[in-house]
Amino acid sequence: MKEFNSKTDKFIIRKAVKSDAKELIEYLNIIGGESDFLTFGAGQFEKNVEQEEEFLLSTSKKKNALFIIAEIDGRIVGNLNFSAGPRERTAHTGEFGISVLKEHWGIGIGEELLKYLINWSKASGIIRKINLKVRTDNTKAISLYKKFGFVEEGLIKRDFLINGKFYDSLLMGLLID
Numbered sequence: 001m002k003e004f005n006s007k008t009d010k011f012i013i014r015k016a017v018k019s020d021a022k023e024l025i026e027y028l029n030i031i032g033g034e035s036d037f038l039t040f041g042a043g044q045f046e047k048n049v050e051q052e053e054e055f056l057l058s059t060s061k062k063k064n065a066l067f068i069i070a071e072i073d074g075r076i077v078g079n080l081n082f083s084a085g086p087r088e089r090t091a092h093t094g095e096f097g098i099s100v101l102k103e104h105w106g107i108g109i110g111e112e113l114l115k116y117l118i119n120w121s122k123a124s125g126i127i128r129k130i131n132l133k134v135r136t137d138n139t140k141a142i143s144l145y146k147k148f149g150f151v152e153e154g155l156i157k158r159d160f161l162i163n164g165k166f167y168d169s170l171l172m173g174l175l176i177d
Contacts, residue, residue, distance in 0.1 A: 013070050013112055014068065014069060016060075021050075024052060025045060029045050037134075038099060062083075062084075063126055065084060066080070066082040066120055077104045077109060078098075078104065078110065079113070080096055080113040093127070093130075095131040096117060100113075121176045122176055130173065131153075132171075132172050133171055134169060134172065135160060136155070145172050152172055153171045155168055
């Protein structure tokens with residue numbers, strides 16, 4: 001667990017545990033309605049508590065997967081989920097998703113979650129590449145990823161369909177030495 005002070009709030013980042021499942025589902029259903037940049041919308045996170053508990057438990061047992069949350073005053077305000085391949089040939093590379101509650105945007109939570117992932121990857125002895133997919137119009141996120149050394153690797157046309165409109169995604173990657 002790491003503690004951080006922003007300009008407005010004190011927050012911690014820690015690994016998610018099985019008992020976070022119920023609050024995490026509530027959090028995910030809220031953030032789904034706060035941004036169209038996610039792969040799901042409001043109320044579209046469809047796991048039940050038992051399924052989420054199993055997912056968190058399973059993730060915690062893997063050496064090439066990570067699920068972390070950011071908390072303010074004991075409330076989940078952000079998360080990052082990284083998962084690498086299940087087989088030997090792909091166990092060294094994975095993709096992550098990240099989100100922060102809108103009311104806490106701009107205070108450094110996303111940046112600290114990303115730092116945590118990169119440091120964990122370097123220390124893992126397994127992870128050699130971090131991948132991500134981001135909508136091309138999510139310029140703030142792209143700027144953050146570039147700040148950390150992620151480079152553009154490709155483009156997926158019509159990757160998202162939201163309210164009848166298509167959006168392209170940018171593939172980005174970071175090599176871990």
